[in-house]
Amino acid sequence: MFFYGFLLVLPKIIVSYIVGLGIEFAWAQWKHEEIQEGYLVSGIIIPMILPVGCPLWVLVLAVAFAVIFGKEIFGGTGMNIFNVALLARAFLFFSYPTKMSGDTVWVATESFCGLGNDLPDAFTCATPLGQMAQGAMPSASVMDSFIGLIPGSIGETSVIAIALGGMLLLWTGIASWKVMLSTIVSGGLMALLFQSLDMTPVEWYQHLIIGGFLFGAVFMATDPVTSARTETGKWIYGCIIGALAVIIRVMNPGFPEGMMLAILFGNMMAPTIDYFVVQSNINKRLRRAKA
Numbered sequence: 001m002f003f004y005g006f007l008l009v010l011p012k013i014i015v016s017y018i019v020g021l022g023i024e025f026a027w028a029q030w031k032h033e034e035i036q037e038g039y040l041v042s043g044i045i046i047p048m049i050l051p052v053g054c055p056l057w058v059l060v061l062a063v064a065f066a067v068i069f070g071k072e073i074f075g076g077t078g079m080n081i082f083n084v085a086l087l088a089r090a091f092l093f094f095s096y097p098t099k100m101s102g103d104t105v106w107v108a109t110e111s112f113c114g115l116g117n118d119l120p121d122a123f124t125c126a127t128p129l130g131q132m133a134q135g136a137m138p139s140a141s142v143m144d145s146f147i148g149l150i151p152g153s154i155g156e157t158s159v160i161a162i163a164l165g166g167m168l169l170l171w172t173g174i175a176s177w178k179v180m181l182s183t184i185v186s187g188g189l190m191a192l193l194f195q196s197l198d199m200t201p202v203e204w205y206q207h208l209i210i211g212g213f214l215f216g217a218v219f220m221a222t223d224p225v226t227s228a229r230t231e232t233g234k235w236i237y238g239c240i241i242g243a244l245a246v247i248i249r250v251m252n253p254g255f256p257e258g259m260m261l262a263i264l265f266g267n268m269m270a271p272t273i274d275y276f277v278v279q280s281n282i283n284k285r286l287r288r289a290k291a
Contacts, residue, residue: 049089
């Protein structure tokens, strides 16, 4: 099963890199600039946050839009305001919603990968978030979410795999533990509040392990380019994302995920957060100097 799943993901990874790196190479030649390596990360993340059945031609459009309008027009690597991978998903979510959500994304009507291997019935249901948006309890158990035996986008289903990736990011110093922790804690507290008000059909901790919440908190919100850069700002930035993601999930059934929009909103607010944090520190130093 793992091998067949890899065969489904591999074409998306290849297309993502060919299109994304091709645009970056052409743009660098046009602008007479050095080729940056930033897309090497985005190129692998984009396929991870898409449904496994997403058509390749749709992926081509999303990658082209994200690289050109989300990155290059801002000045290239390190200058973009929004996370490139999330812009690709947002483009698909609003332009081709039937390819991103709904029953047809998750229902397997043919043999797996054309190799004569029929999928088990558990894979023919809606995602846990889709069930939750309809006011029902997810059919998947907590253990299924930890292992990764639930339907969803390629990279979001297994808590174990996400945790291993998160530990690697922390060990190498690439990601900020402050952003991860504040996102998860604020999301859990907001989910607990909604549960106490009887506004969500699931337990508060289930919001953290279904859908893209944990994947977004570990791999997307921690993007050093688009997240807050001051130490205090990282706490505020993470708290906004975690709380807003759960608010969108519970209060707006039209967007059962919420994490994508929450991170994009956090990206937009990050410069403002850093500005006020810096200004606050300047004002404190001025007051101390006067004293």
